[in-house]
Amino acid sequence: MNSEDKIHQELDTEAKILLAAEKEFMLKGFAGARTTSIAEAAGVTHAMFHYYFRTKEKLFDRIITEKIELLKDALMKPVADMDLTLDEMIRNIIEGHLDFIAANPDLPRFIIGELSGNSERFALFLDKISTYAQIMISRMQEKIDSAVAEGLCCHIDARTLMMDIASLNIFPYLAAPIVNAALDNYMADADTFLEQRKKDNYATIMRKLKP
Amino acid sequence: MNSEDKIHQELDTEAKILLAAEKEFMLKGFAGARTTSIAEAAGVTHAMFHYYFRTKEKLFDRIITEKIELLKDALMKPVADMDLTLDEMIRNIIEGHLDFIAANPDLPRFIIGELSGNSERFALFLDKISTYAQIMISRMQEKIDSAVAEGLCCHIDARTLMMDIASLNIFPYLAAPIVNAALDNYMADADTFLEQRKKDNYATIMRKLKP
DNA sequence: ATTATCTATAGATCTATAGATAATGC
């Protein structure tokens, strides 16, 4: 018996379906996911899918909502403590954000692919996330402005700074399958890569911010 | 009559289907695309789809192949001329790459979403692209190494440098729909954003490379 | 003759539900 079977034995039917659905939806998106495959992967009959979750769409929305909650926390956490210096805050953002991505490696691709401009669920996503994004940006800007006043930092739009940080943090994980296959497993050791990337990105951003 | 209808009138049936299919596949991916929708968008009967292209998969593969050719050119062009300095080559890469993305704004999301590790067509993609990616990287490394020897540049792995450049260039376009909706149309003016981004990313990378 | 197009429909796949049966908690 492998460990996956073991986990399944310990969960009830509802939890098994939820787990299998999350995996299927994350990997294949709404259109690519099959409720029959989900039931099969969960090791239950297909009727159970509908018994517990009624429709494919309802379950998908539920999983999205959970993921949005995760994202919300990841956005707000590093700007919660306003007593930090800009330098410390940036380090927090980069390290916290990278830890979050490493713990949820499929999430970036899922969000980009399933919650983009042309998607059915784009509005739902925005509705739940944009307030928090704005709060995070305005706190960042505040912190930047006072650092500028003290001559510790060059002038920069917080949105640009966050775009740069997000780019350097997220993109490698989006491109990982391609990069690893094309460039000799460049990112093969996940932990080493993660820690190295924290240092690199912090250094890149700090050099960029120098007055 | 709007301009789209005009274009359609000037094209033959095959070209109309191809154009509509490209759009549908780019926006919705293979699983999300519908051959009926493609035929409808092309303004022809659904049977024509199969008459000209036999199957959904055949047409999809054809469109992928075309996109891979585009990508190949975009990879090789900036490292074609080995007489340039590292500084000039980096400027070429960043500007050429950003122009390419701006001209093909849906391509990054399509590649990340449809040609990722768990995709059916991942092998086909890699087979056609990895050789070129390796050539590009080794030329970059050569150029870096001689700049390091002259004391013009700090030591860096070409793969890391390319990862940083690709991240800073591509990610904003992947996130554009979300960012624009959440942050007050930050990237609204496409041309202004593109030119600003060229300057910003060049400056970011150059500061990073300082000895 | 060959190529292009249409209508109609087969065939495959997937989501969802009906209705019967078994298990569980009071």
Added chain:
DNA sequence: ATTATCTATAGATCTATAGATAATGC
């Protein structure tokens, strides 16, 4: 009594093809 599960199948959707008809190029 209520909750959970199963089998069987309806219903919807999509891809693909058959076969007839019209248009085109020699």
